[in-house]
Amino acid sequence: MDDVKSNDSLILYIQNLFHDSADLIVRKITWKDGDGIICFFSTMTESSEVNKQIEILRLRSIAELPNWAGTATSSVEAFSVPKLVNSVTNGFVAIFFPATNLLMTITIPSFEVRSTTEPTNEFVIRGPHEGFVESIDKNISLIRKHLPIPDLVRKDILIGTDTNTKVTYVYIESIADKNVVNEVKTRLKNIDRSKIYSIGQIEDYLEDSVWSPFPQFLNTERPDRAVANLLEGKIVIFTDQSPSALIAPVTFFSFYESPDDFNGRVIVGSFFRMLRLFSFLIAVFLPAFYIAVVGFHSEILPFDLSRKVKLAVEFIPYRPIIEALIVELFIEIIREATIRLPAPIGPTIGIVGGLVIGDAIVNAGLVSNLMVVVVAMTAISSFVVPSVEMNTTIRIIRFPFMLAATFFGFFGIAILALILFIHLLNRSSLNQPYLSPVVPFDPSRFKNIFFRLPYYKNHKQQQTFKHGGGKRKKGDRN
Amino acid sequence: MKKILLVSIACSLLLAGCWDERLYKDITIVPLMGYDGEPGKWTGYFTHAVVANPDSISFSTVEGSGVSIEEARLDANRKTSESLDPTQVLVVLLSTKAVKTDLLETFDIAYRMPRTRLSSRFVVVEGDLAPFMEKTEKMGKEVPDYYDETLNTAIFASIIPDEDIQLAVRLLLDEGIDLQLPYVKMSETTGTPEVAGVALFSDKVFSGHTLDTKESTIIQILKKKPGDETMFTFEWEKEGKKYPVTVGLVKYNKKWNIKDSKINAAYKMKVQVNEFAYNHLDEEKKRKELEGFLSKELTNDFNEVIKKLQEAKSDPVGFGRTVRAFHPHLWKKGKWQDTFSELDINVKVDVEITRTGIIN
Incomplete structure (x- = not known):
């Protein structure tokens, strides 16, 4: 009776060791001299193979072979907790015999998942070229491969009474903010829809403010990006059958960081990080600035430049805003068209649309050549951001700026920029400030926005967010 | 209540009237201006850009007169197709007669209106102003460019001081220092305007004395x-x-x-x-x-x-x-x-x- 009790408490103890991870299997099995406890991550092992291996070993032990546990796939050693943890997190099946205090490990890995390809919308130059696939287990195993630690916790929730979609969130227990983890859990539990099947629907439920044009979750299909964010204390959310993961809580500046930053060298990485932030300013403000200059503030042009501008705009029949909208519309149509087109035709359309029509539209005198330069530069700048959602956001918010510039010139741009920053300051991602570390200001992390510092300089764990202050009540979603 | 507040805030934006639209294609750049005359009887010359075809820009000069320099501009405005916009002005030529009156009173509008380009320069020319506004063969380029570049070269060689109209007003108002303006003469040999030194001001008006290029260089060193x-x-x-x-x-x-x-x-x-x-x-x-x-x-x-x-x-x-x-x-x-x-x-x-x- 005592034996049974102690085995049960042992199972509980091991479960606690792994923070009760849902994919951890800890079971009692019967063995020749007393019970054993089998323990492994179901996501990292071939479960059907486990039984076969155990059967073989059991036969060997009954036959009382000397060193019956030592086979090609298994070995035995004295039990200790770190050894158990180490072997389980590395994908071994561990069997512990309390009676003899021995630990047997069997290797039955199931890492050979469908070949993972690099996500087409998140290319990097250096670094791993693998991407998530359409299976949660395989995705988690990709993460666990990077992070063989017991602190990596996976939690599953079933959502949607009709669809029974499995939503999984992963975090590192020792780093992640407990309040944020609880917040994710509460929000996921509060989803009461019968049909949920895509990650985008989950995102709508999880976001702090759905109506903001700014994304509050980072979308990625790259395991290395997910791992880097996990190590910063963030939470990664998957749904089954979807290759993209949501990462939260994020700040505005997270969208401007690329895995390339840390794969490249320090100065190069810093240069590109600043270039990306600069491109944000261009993408949002450049067309508005041009419209304001041509419509209101021509006096700020230096004389040599003003001559060129004058020549460019003199014979254009439209107002600057109409001109801008013609080119913007044109570029957006080309972009949308090339996404749908099969790969061999896409570049052709790009060339025909961009070069031929672009040149013709200027020659016909519908649009000034400067406006084409401005809009083309803006369009290219908006694609610099290494995140697809932020890219679409930027492309949309420049239209209000163009309108404001048309009606009020620089004054309008200033007012709208003010409103934009007030909006950004009020946003939050899982109740964490969106514009951190600018507001609330944190000097030690502030420089990380612009510079990619040498990795060894980050002595303290990069804790992305601080507790307390401005917490909003549950249900207050705006 | 909230709606009323929002609407009234939106409407208040319209009150910012100084941001009225001036489409660049409807105004014409005036890079060079010249004023001759005396209080009550000013003649203004305005060199403005003319775009006849989409490939090139040329300049022509229009003349206007009035009791003030602004009226002279408005008068000249009637004689051009597009509105004259003096915000791009590089050089303001003044005849020796024109600087006999207080510059500050004459150019009140330049300092009162926010659109003025304060980095333009005053130049005093010898005698009648009209010939200085004309393009001569020796200039090789448009008149405004000629003046702008000639002045910059003279500043580089320290013949004239590097002073724009913003600094000029400070020197005029300062009792402890006097203004000196570049002095431009018609060259006797080539018939092209050339920098001949500086014109000296005493208190707020032209003293009638000028210095040649070597003497004006010495002034810049003394200073x-x-x-x-x-x-x-x-x-x-x-x-x-x-x-x-x-x-x-x-x-x-x-x-x-x-x-x-x-x-x-x-x-x-x-x-x-x-x-x-x-x-x-x-x-x-x-x-x-x-x-x-x-x-x-x-x-x-x-x-x-x-x-x-x-x-x-x-x-x-x-x-x-x-x-x-x-x-x-x-x-x-x-x-x-x-x-x-x-x-x-x-x-x-x-x-x-x-x-x-x-x-x-």
């Missing part, structure tokens, strides 16, 4: 605001033969010693020898000889310039600023320009040759 390339050429006589010597200013310091109605100004200059065919400057004796010669010549030239300034009752160097700060009894004697013209001012120049070029 300690020389351009990048300040050079002097003298003729050095040795053994019955004349050798031209050209020296460029490298570095110098000034020291003014002011004692009741007497100013001793000492300038210690380090120069480089750019041209000296007699050669052998590596020998100390020759160098000392040349240094002595240069010091003497420059001291003479400097003192001559001071005399001319006193004659004109104009103090563009700014002795008055130092006097006002440190010698109140001298400052309080009366109007500074009068005091200045009677002061005993001695300039002493010490030249030291520090660079002799790559041959000895």
Whole structure:
């Protein structure tokens, strides 16, 4: 009776060791001299193979072979907790015999998942070229491969009474903010829809403010990006059958960081990080600035430049805003068209649309050549951001700026920029400030926005967010 | 309530009336303006851009008259297809007659309206203004570009001060220093306008005195605001033969010693020898000889310039600023320009040759 009790408490103890991870299997099995406890991550092992291996070993032990546990796939050693943890997190099946205090490990890995390809919308130059696939287990195993630690916790929730979609969130227990983890859990539990099947629907439920044009979750299909964010204390959310993961809580500046930053060298990485932030300013403000200059503030042009501008705009029949909208519309149509087109035709359309029509539209005198330069530069700048959602956001918010510039010139741009920053300051991602570390200001992390510092300089764990202050009540979603 | 608030905030944006739209294609750039006349009877000349075809831009001049310079512009405005926009102006030409009245009163509009380009420059031209607005063959480019580039070259060679209309108003208002404006003449040989030195102002009006290019260069040195390339050429006589010597200013310091109605100004200059065919400057004796010669010549030239300034009752160097700060009894004697013209001012120049070029 005592034996049974102690085995049960042992199972509980091991479960606690792994923070009760849902994919951890800890079971009692019967063995020749007393019970054993089998323990492994179901996501990292071939479960059907486990039984076969155990059967073989059991036969060997009954036959009382000397060193019956030592086979090609298994070995035995004295039990200790770190050894158990180490072997389980590395994908071994561990069997512990309390009676003899021995630990047997069997290797039955199931890492050979469908070949993972690099996500087409998140290319990097250096670094791993693998991407998530359409299976949660395989995705988690990709993460666990990077992070063989017991602190990596996976939690599953079933959502949607009709669809029974499995939503999984992963975090590192020792780093992640407990309040944020609880917040994710509460929000996921509060989803009461019968049909949920895509990650985008989950995102709508999880976001702090759905109506903001700014994304509050980072979308990625790259395991290395997910791992880097996990190590910063963030939470990664998957749904089954979807290759993209949501990462939260994020700040505005997270969208401007690329895995390339840390794969490249320090100065190069810093240069590109600043270039990306600069491109944000261009993408949002450049067309508005041009419209304001041509419509209101021509006096700020230096004389040599003003001559060129004058020549460019003199014979254009439209107002600057109409001109801008013609080119913007044109570029957006080309972009949308090339996404749908099969790969061999896409570049052709790009060339025909961009070069031929672009040149013709200027020659016909519908649009000034400067406006084409401005809009083309803006369009290219908006694609610099290494995140697809932020890219679409930027492309949309420049239209209000163009309108404001048309009606009020620089004054309008200033007012709208003010409103934009007030909006950004009020946003939050899982109740964490969106514009951190600018507001609330944190000097030690502030420089990380612009510079990619040498990795060894980050002595303290990069804790992305601080507790307390401005917490909003549950249900207050705006 | 919230709605009313939002609407009223949105409407208040419309009250920002100074941001009225002025489409760039409907206005024409005026890079060069000229004013001639006297209070109550001004004639303005405006060189404005004309875009006849999409490939090139040309300039033409239109004339207008009125009781003020703004009325002259409005008058000229009626004679052009597009509205004249003086916010791009690079150079404002003024006839000697026009600067006989207070510049501040004449150009009130330039300082009152926020759109004025404060980096444009005033230029005084000799005689009648109209011929200066015309393009001559020798200019080689458009008139506004010609003036702009000529002035920049003259600033580089420290013939004229680097002063825009913003600085001009400060100098006009300052009692301790007087304004000097670039002085442009028609060249007798080529018939093209050229920088001939500076026009001296006394208090707020043109004194009637001008300085030639060498004298105006000395003013810039006295003021300690020389351009990048300040050079002097003298003729050095040795053994019955004349050798031209050209020296460029490298570095110098000034020291003014002011004692009741007497100013001793000492300038210690380090120069480089750019041209000296007699050669052998590596020998100390020759160098000392040349240094002595240069010091003497420059001291003479400097003192001559001071005399001319006193004659004109104009103090563009700014002795008055130092006097006002440190010698109140001298400052309080009366109007500074009068005091200045009677002061005993001695300039002493010490030249030291520090660079002799790559041959000895």
